[in-house]
Amino acid sequence: MNAPLQNDVFLRALKRQPIERTPVWMMRQAGRYLPEYRAVRERAGSFMNLCTTPEWACEVTLQPLARYRLDAAILFSDILTIPDAMGLGLEFVEGEGPQFRSPIMSPADVDRLGVPDPETALRYVPDAVRLIRRELDGRVPLIGFSGSPWTLATYMVEGRSSREFRKIKAMLYDAPEVLHRLLATLSKAVSAYLAAQIAAGVDAIMVFDTWGGILTPTQYQTFSLPYAEAALKGIGAPVDERVIPSILFTKGGGQWLSAMADTGYDALGLDWTTDIRAARSEVGDRVALQGNLDPQALYAPIPALKEEVLRIIDRFGHGSGHVFNLGHGVWPDVNPEHVGAMIEAVHEVSPLYHRVIPA
Amino acid sequence: MNAPLQNDVFLRALKRQPIERTPVWMMRQAGRYLPEYRAVRERAGSFMNLCTTPEWACEVTLQPLARYRLDAAILFSDILTIPDAMGLGLEFVEGEGPQFRSPIMSPADVDRLGVPDPETALRYVPDAVRLIRRELDGRVPLIGFSGSPWTLATYMVEGRSSREFRKIKAMLYDAPEVLHRLLATLSKAVSAYLAAQIAAGVDAIMVFDTWGGILTPTQYQTFSLPYAEAALKGIGAPVDERVIPSILFTKGGGQWLSAMADTGYDALGLDWTTDIRAARSEVGDRVALQGNLDPQALYAPIPALKEEVLRIIDRFGHGSGHVFNLGHGVWPDVNPEHVGAMIEAVHEVSPLYHRVIPA
Numbered sequence: 001m002n003a004p005l006q007n008d009v010f011l012r013a014l015k016r017q018p019i020e021r022t023p024v025w026m027m028r029q030a031g032r033y034l035p036e037y038r039a040v041r042e043r044a045g046s047f048m049n050l051c052t053t054p055e056w057a058c059e060v061t062l063q064p065l066a067r068y069r070l071d072a073a074i075l076f077s078d079i080l081t082i083p084d085a086m087g088l089g090l091e092f093v094e095g096e097g098p099q100f101r102s103p104i105m106s107p108a109d110v111d112r113l114g115v116p117d118p119e120t121a122l123r124y125v126p127d128a129v130r131l132i133r134r135e136l137d138g139r140v141p142l143i144g145f146s147g148s149p150w151t152l153a154t155y156m157v158e159g160r161s162s163r164e165f166r167k168i169k170a171m172l173y174d175a176p177e178v179l180h181r182l183l184a185t186l187s188k189a190v191s192a193y194l195a196a197q198i199a200a201g202v203d204a205i206m207v208f209d210t211w212g213g214i215l216t217p218t219q220y221q222t223f224s225l226p227y228a229e230a231a232l233k234g235i236g237a238p239v240d241e242r243v244i245p246s247i248l249f250t251k252g253g254g255q256w257l258s259a260m261a262d263t264g265y266d267a268l269g270l271d272w273t274t275d276i277r278a279a280r281s282e283v284g285d286r287v288a289l290q291g292n293l294d295p296q297a298l299y300a301p302i303p304a305l306k307e308e309v310l311r312i313i314d315r316f317g318h319g320s321g322h323v324f325n326l327g328h329g330v331w332p333d334v335n336p337e338h339v340g341a342m343i344e345a346v347h348e349v350s351p352l353y354h355r356v357i358p359a
Numbered sequence: 360m361n362a363p364l365q366n367d368v369f370l371r372a373l374k375r376q377p378i379e380r381t382p383v384w385m386m387r388q389a390g391r392y393l394p395e396y397r398a399v400r401e402r403a404g405s406f407m408n409l410c411t412t413p414e415w416a417c418e419v420t421l422q423p424l425a426r427y428r429l430d431a432a433i434l435f436s437d438i439l440t441i442p443d444a445m446g447l448g449l450e451f452v453e454g455e456g457p458q459f460r461s462p463i464m465s466p467a468d469v470d471r472l473g474v475p476d477p478e479t480a481l482r483y484v485p486d487a488v489r490l491i492r493r494e495l496d497g498r499v500p501l502i503g504f505s506g507s508p509w510t511l512a513t514y515m516v517e518g519r520s521s522r523e524f525r526k527i528k529a530m531l532y533d534a535p536e537v538l539h540r541l542l543a544t545l546s547k548a549v550s551a552y553l554a555a556q557i558a559a560g561v562d563a564i565m566v567f568d569t570w571g572g573i574l575t576p577t578q579y580q581t582f583s584l585p586y587a588e589a590a591l592k593g594i595g596a597p598v599d600e601r602v603i604p605s606i607l608f609t610k611g612g613g614q615w616l617s618a619m620a621d622t623g624y625d626a627l628g629l630d631w632t633t634d635i636r637a638a639r640s641e642v643g644d645r646v647a648l649q650g651n652l653d654p655q656a657l658y659a660p661i662p663a664l665k666e667e668v669l670r671i672i673d674r675f676g677h678g679s680g681h682v683f684n685l686g687h688g689v690w691p692d693v694n695p696e697h698v699g700a701m702i703e704a705v706h707e708v709s710p711l712y713h714r715v716i717p718a
Binding site: 163164165166169170173174213214215216217218219252254255272273274275278294296297299300301304305311331 | 522523524525528529532533572573574575576577578611613614631632633634637653655656658659660663664670690
């Protein structure tokens with residue numbers, strides 16, 4: 001039994017219910033820019049140890065909450081846990097990012113993939129969720145997450161971080177039916193993974209479509225969006241009938257917001273290249289919006305940083321439906337004081353945009 | 360005196376005048392994917408030698424025309440010739456891309472910059488234009504080009520290709536007035552450079568804003584677009600009163616097309632993430648559009664490649680105002696036969712979209 005939530009402004013904003021100020025959290029808020037994170041990371045030995053040991057994952061998840069007035073915690077994990085559980089063998093090579101020992105090389109590799117049972121192959125994830133929920137003690141909601149099927153497929157086929165995406169694009173053009181099979185399997189795996197996180201106690205979920213933006217509009221609507229939609233639909237209702245808001249974030253997806261708004265997600269993440277006012281007018285009352293500070297504004301002098309925060313809150317305008325965030329994860333060498341200034345600026349200026357104007 | 364043009368379908372498309380088929384050319388069409396280019400590149404010893412020797416620049420400019428039914432040639436050069444002429448010392452390190460020996464490190468470095476005289480410091484460029492025009496003998500128009508002021512500033516401040524753009528973003532946030540001074544100088548330099556190319560004989564110009572897409576909408580409208588506009592306005596009318604169509608290409612600029620369409624350029628380049636039908640409806644009759652095949656479609660089997668070509672031509676729809684191109688430069692390891700198939704597909708299917716329908 002979890003403690004009742006003391007702060008649900010984040011969940012209400014995602015549902016576009018009245019709020020008294022704009023909630024704020026930060027992608028990768030538990031991360032390398034924090035010295036206390038780097039200390040735990042060192043003790044853990046490897047990034048994968050950190051992810052797969054619930055006590056450590058819990059500790060780093062809670063770290064930014066001790067420093068900042070954040071309105072949500074996000075499970076500390078990696079987007080590539082699913083392919084790892086599928087047997088691809090995830091490794092993090094210093095300075096090179098994630099790699100798979102056994103990437104997808106053939107249609108047979110695709111057909112061999114099963115949907116991992118999250119409570120066995122990925123048990124460390126729901127275990128971490130349960131532990132974090134207990135330690136959070138109702139302070140703020142906990143966000144669970146997954147990579148999108150398309151983004152997972154990209155890493156699984158490329159075998160590692162890529163900037164050119166030759167292999168996945170080759171598969172897309174040469175063997176689209178194989179790619180569709182891979183994506184169908186992945187969307188089932190993502191549904192099961194998110195359902196397990198929800199059963200273990202997360203209050204909201206987010207799907208990261210990090211590489212949807214490398215596609216043409218037609219490709220996005222063929223290979224990314226329908227599988228992100230299927231992953232959401234496949235979750236099913238939680239047994240305890242809680243309402244779990246959902247967020248879809250396609251980096252570089254600013255041109256496709258209207259299509260994204262029709263998939264059933266409650267909110268869309270925006271990177272920093274989209275004007276949040278134009279986005280709001282495009283999606284109307286279909287979804288809430290999350291974002292979209294330039295992550296490099298955190299390197300700016302604090303007055304300039306605050307101005308950027310104010311600009312985004314003001315561009316969104318009056319009323320509920322905005323969760324303040326960066327347009328991408330926080331960079332590892334950002335000064336934690338600047339993060340604090342950003343968060344405080346949201347607390348300071350946003351209440352003005354939520355006052356009920358007397359009729 | 361140059362020979363009269365035998366094929367002006369490209370120029371007419373840019374002016375949205377009636378055409379009988381969609382013109383086609385390809386960014387980086389003179390490049391490493393061609394074995395005959397690699398042979399000249401080897402003889403030249405260095406990439407800079409190739410750029411700065413008019414005979415070699417002319418030879419590689421003409422190479423793709425011997426193979427393919429292209430509707431334009433583009434001057435073989437680099438976008439970083441202007442900062443090189445400003446004294447920054449351009450070098451190409453194998454496998455690392457361009458680097459400057461003396462990047463911009465301080466406000467004093469910015470104030471020290473002059474506007475290079477293209478006919479002295481950059482004489483190899485108008486010389487190459489004159490030679491190419493002679494050798495082209497009126498077969499197709501010749502495109503001159505420059506990097507945009509913002510994109511040049513990015514390289515000059517970062518000192519090299521960057522993926523994070525920390526230094527230029529730091530300047531943008533910490534010292535915007537210094538960045539504005541740099542951009543003002545660069546827009547004058549770009550105007551003078553393009554005017555010299557026009558005087559030497561190019562028939563159209565293109566401004567490459569390769570890094571405009573890393574900006575927020577407000578930053579784009581503050582630091583990139585006004586200087587691209589000023590660079591165009593600063594060119595002035597050519598002494599011989601020719602009409603020189605102009606193209607502005609911001610990679611990642613699909614969300615800002617409407618603003619771009621109001622700057623005086625005749626056409627906008629589109630990368631592959633934008634739906635050309637939506638773009639056409641957004642810009643209306645203000646500008647023509649150039650693009651926007653996924654450059655990785657050239658790795659596809661030829662039938663799939665042709666389908667992509669047809670899709671783009673069909674999405675643009677009936678009538679003038681479209682120049683077929685890739686959404687980015689051709690990759691070096693593309694099969695030249697696939698390039699040929701793409702170009703022939705444009706010749707084959709596009710006339711259907713330019714038939715005059717009887718009233």
